[in-house]
Amino acid sequence: MICTGCSCLCDDIEFENGKILNACEKGFRHISGYKERRAKNIVNGKEVDVDTAIDKALEILKSTKKAVIYGLDTSTVEAQRIAIKISEKLNCYIDDNSSFCLGEFVEAILKKEVPTSTLEEVRDKAYVILYWGTNPYHSLPRHMSKFTYYPRGSKRNRGYDEDRFLVVIDVRKSEVAKLAKKNARFIKVENDIELIESFLKAIEGKASKYDVAGILREMKRADFNVIFGGLGLKYGLKGNYSYLYNLIKKINEFTPLFFIPAGFHSNMRGFNETLFEEVRAINKFSFLEKKSSPSFAFSELVKNENVDVAMIVGTDPLSSLPYEVSRKLLDMKKIVIDPRETITAKIAEVSICSAFSGIETEGEMVRSDGIRVKLSPIDKSEIDDVYIFKKILEGL
Amino acid sequence: MPLTPMEIYKLLPKTNCKRCGEQTCMSFAFKLLNRDKKIDDCKPLFEEKKYEVQLKKLQELLKPLEKATETGLIVNSERCNGCGNCVVVCPVHVERDPRGAGIGKGPLIRDPIYRIENGKLVVLNVHACRRYGKNRILCIVCRENCPTDAISFLEG
Numbered sequence: 001m002i003c004t005g006c007s008c009l010c011d012d013i014e015f016e017n018g019k020i021l022n023a024c025e026k027g028f029r030h031i032s033g034y035k036e037r038r039a040k041n042i043v044n045g046k047e048v049d050v051d052t053a054i055d056k057a058l059e060i061l062k063s064t065k066k067a068v069i070y071g072l073d074t075s076t077v078e079a080q081r082i083a084i085k086i087s088e089k090l091n092c093y094i095d096d097n098s099s100f101c102l103g104e105f106v107e108a109i110l111k112k113e114v115p116t117s118t119l120e121e122v123r124d125k126a127y128v129i130l131y132w133g134t135n136p137y138h139s140l141p142r143h144m145s146k147f148t149y150y151p152r153g154s155k156r157n158r159g160y161d162e163d164r165f166l167v168v169i170d171v172r173k174s175e176v177a178k179l180a181k182k183n184a185r186f187i188k189v190e191n192d193i194e195l196i197e198s199f200l201k202a203i204e205g206k207a208s209k210y211d212v213a214g215i216l217r218e219m220k221r222a223d224f225n226v227i228f229g230g231l232g233l234k235y236g237l238k239g240n241y242s243y244l245y246n247l248i249k250k251i252n253e254f255t256p257l258f259f260i261p262a263g264f265h266s267n268m269r270g271f272n273e274t275l276f277e278e279v280r281a282i283n284k285f286s287f288l289e290k291k292s293s294p295s296f297a298f299s300e301l302v303k304n305e306n307v308d309v310a311m312i313v314g315t316d317p318l319s320s321l322p323y324e325v326s327r328k329l330l331d332m333k334k335i336v337i338d339p340r341e342t343i344t345a346k347i348a349e350v351s352i353c354s355a356f357s358g359i360e361t362e363g364e365m366v367r368s369d370g371i372r373v374k375l376s377p378i379d380k381s382e383i384d385d386v387y388i389f390k391k392i393l394e395g396l
Numbered sequence: 397m398p399l400t401p402m403e404i405y406k407l408l409p410k411t412n413c414k415r416c417g418e419q420t421c422m423s424f425a426f427k428l429l430n431r432d433k434k435i436d437d438c439k440p441l442f443e444e445k446k447y448e449v450q451l452k453k454l455q456e457l458l459k460p461l462e463k464a465t466e467t468g469l470i471v472n473s474e475r476c477n478g479c480g481n482c483v484v485v486c487p488v489h490v491e492r493d494p495r496g497a498g499i500g501k502g503p504l505i506r507d508p509i510y511r512i513e514n515g516k517l518v519v520l521n522v523h524a525c526r527r528y529g530k531n532r533i534l535c536i537v538c539r540e541n542c543p544t545d546a547i548s549f550l551e552g
């Protein structure tokens with residue numbers, strides 16, 4: 001089975017005598033707990049059947065010219081496609097979590113502004129493996145053991161202590177930073193921009209604030225090196241993405257270096273890629289204005305009261321967004337589609353119980369490195385995102 | 397805190413009477429830690445009343461030995477998140493399971509030392525561990541690569 005607990009989409013999950021094998025704890029909870037705390041089909045506080053809830057959702061969507069569809073990062077690519085069609089038909093906004101997660105990194109990759117690779121290539125070939133602003137121990141628990149530092153690769157078969165060089169850059173000594181022992185470096189970073197400047201200086205042989213010349217020397221020894229960029233790096237760049245891409249370009253003048261985002265929602269990259277195929281933008285898109293803009297991010301739309309209806313799929317903004325934004329959610333109509341009961345659903349006009357992608361529904365997701373993975377559910381639910389979205393699309 | 401022979405030694409009679417079959421109390425302490433001897437083998441500890449308090453303390457000290465596997469391995473499940481580092485990095489797995497654990501996947505062999513069950517590390521076949529048996533090697537590779545110190549060995 002494929003685990004959809006995070007964007008590693010591990011493909012080796014087995015079952016034996018009622019036990020789930022090989023999944024990490026996060027994956028185990030995800031797979032074993034899918035029957036618990038399920039959402040209910042509710043319209044204005046009353047439990048109804050699913051089709052009544054969908055009809056009510058349709059009525060709300062038809063009644064507005066200012067809707068936003070938001071979330072979709074745990075939906076399959078097939079469901080995402082239909083959701084995009086719905087927003088096209090409604091001429092409305094569409095956005096996902098990537099607008100405050102790693103959307104920009106994925107966009108740069110899709111626009112070919114930065115060289116990238118796959119996790120299998122990393123496993124087989126990578127020498128310097130650099131985690132920058134991410135702690136996969138929590139967000140992508142098996143990333144290091146399944147794909148990067150620990151597995152033996154076809155061209156790297158002597159084990160991590162001889163055939164890999166680990167670099168961890170973070171603001172604190174995270175779990176993963178603790179693993180940077182022999183043949184490894186941990187850099188406690190205060191300022192990511194200054195760190196990039198240090199790399200640039202070291203390339204020219206000049207002294208710099210952070211001592212990174214050794215890392216560059218290691219990179220030169222190999223024909224494959226990789227950076228995994230996380231949220232810490234994104235926020236550290238403060239919008240200056242070109243600094244990072246320029247550094248990667250400079251390093252590529254003397255040794256191959258690839259960049260792969262370390263995003264965690266199981267199919268966030270799928271949303272970015274699916275929307276990109278349709279409209280050449282990866283998130284915060286307005287079908288009315290036919291463009292993407294920072295002001296079309298879900299939190300901005302809500303904060304500035306630019307929408308009065310939100311269809312929220314597989315995410316819980318009331319519990320994740322800051323209060324100044326989330327309190328404005330109270331004043332708008334909400335349709336929540338989720339397999340699990342959420343806090344947002346409790347204040348929504350309509351709540352629809354969907355299915356867990358990959359556990360109860362088949363379809364496709366896109367791993368953090370862009371590899372497409374066919375899901376292999378262990379259960380079946382007739383009512384899933386695709387069913388719900390199709391009915392909505394037909395009804396419009 | 398790993399247990400040391402010195403801590404055990406301090407609580408033995410320290411008379412080197414040899415009744416346990418060892419030349420010295422110190423070597424008996426080593427054997428206790430390796431589980432080659434049992435505490436009952438030191439007769440004086442039980443026969444002489446003056447050792448009563450020491451004996452109690454020693455029994456308390458050796459309690460973790462019961463929880464530990466035959467290689468002195470203790471897994472603290474609460475700290476384990478099933479990341480699989482230990483499973484993948486184990487040199488025995490690399491050698492015997494090159495297409496499974498060796499390349500990062502769940503073990504494909506029937507009797508791996510470790511595997512992840514229900515999100516936690518489980519010890520399945522301690523006999524295959526390099527720390528096991530007479531010609532043991534004091535391997536610490538799995539412990540070294542656990543990010544949360546969920547793995548420990550009695551001998552440190």
Ligand code: SF4
Nearest residue numbers: 003005006010027142
């Ligand atoms: S790493 Fe992610 S995909 Fe793999 S088992 Fe854990 S939660 Fe599931």
Ligand code: SF4
Nearest residue numbers: 412413414416421438
């Ligand atoms: S029997 Fe007890 S006192 Fe005598 S040598 Fe052995 S350990 Fe020491």
Ligand code: SF4
Nearest residue numbers: 486525526535537538
């Ligand atoms: S001690 Fe060494 S051989 Fe034994 S399980 Fe750990 S890594 Fe494997």
Ligand code: SF4
Nearest residue numbers: 476477479480482542
């Ligand atoms: S390395 Fe540690 S946390 Fe990871 S599976 Fe092994 S014991 Fe658990």
